[in-house]
Structures are given as structure tokens and as C-alpha cells.
Amino acid sequence: MENKISQMEVLKEYFMKNPNRDISHPEVVDWATNEYKKRTGKVFRDPDRGIRSLAQKGFLIKVKKGIYKYDPEYVNNRELEDFTKKQKERILKRDKYRCVICGKGRKDGVELHVDHIKPKDLGGEATLENGQTLCAQHNFMKKNLKQTETGKKMFIRLYELAKAENNKPLLDFCTDVLETFEKHGINGHIEWKR
């Protein structure tokens, strides 16, 4: 009978059964080699390398040499950069359960989302600082206004240039445009320093 379980899966299984505990190499290696032999009849090759590889992939936290830990919350963050339930709750609470743009909350009948200020695909992390509460409507707008990022960046460059050249009319124009971005909460992750 063929058992398709892989060496990596056996290693993962042990750490997942023992979450949030510092585990030394020999402990997991002994278990994994026995278990692998039992289930597949084969010899587990180089389990130490397997453990190091899991740490490199962000599945395990290296506590110190030869000691590793599995923290489910850390794995979720690392793999997806999604906010955990706990983080979402803290961000919503910090923002007083209101959309940071329009101020509407559940009492006003809107659905609230926790949004990455700097988007995930641009390297935005699942940290409290990078989270904000948005209503469904503003979350939708933000996601669909990516193309305006280029425009905002251009106006920021133009603003800097006008400032350096002391060009008042151009400076006023850029200020108006950039204030409009701010007023509508568009592309807030691109910072405009006055």
C-alpha cells in the first residue's frame, strides 16, 4: 500500500501538534524518522535540512541554534500578510468602529473592512500601523483607484519642484490637487510631505 505522505508533511505535523513550544532538533527528528518509517517503510533523509528549510520558508521560528518553534499566528501573518482576527479587532477598536474616511459605522448600516494602508502586493505588512478601518464603499474605491497612484506621485514631484523654484502659482495648483486626494482619502499610502 502506497502512502503518499512526504517527509516535510511529517515534520510539519509534529510542530503543528506542539504549537508555541520550543522544540529541539533531536526531539522532532526522532519522532519524524520513526513515524515516516512506520507510515511509508522508507528512511527519512536529512531531517535536519528539512527543519532548516521550514524555518527559511517562514513556517518555523528559529529560537536559537537547533531549537525551533511553531506559532500558528506567525505563520498566518508570514504566509498571507493578512490580519489575524485579534489584529482586526484591535484596529477596528482603535478607529472607533468607523470608516477613517467618511466616519460611518455599523450603526449607519455600512459594512466595515480592515484594509492594508500600503497594499499587500506592494509589500504592505499585517501590522497594526498598516491597518485602517474602511467602509465597504471606500474599500472598494481604494482598490479601484490604483491608476491614480501615478498621478499623485507626479503631482508630489511637481510640488517639490515648485517649492524649490519658489513658483507660487504652480505650488498653489499642486497643493489644491493633492488636497483633493487627501479630502477623498485617495491613495493615502503615498505620503505627501508639505
Ligand SMILES: [Zn+2]
Ligand atoms: Zn467610508
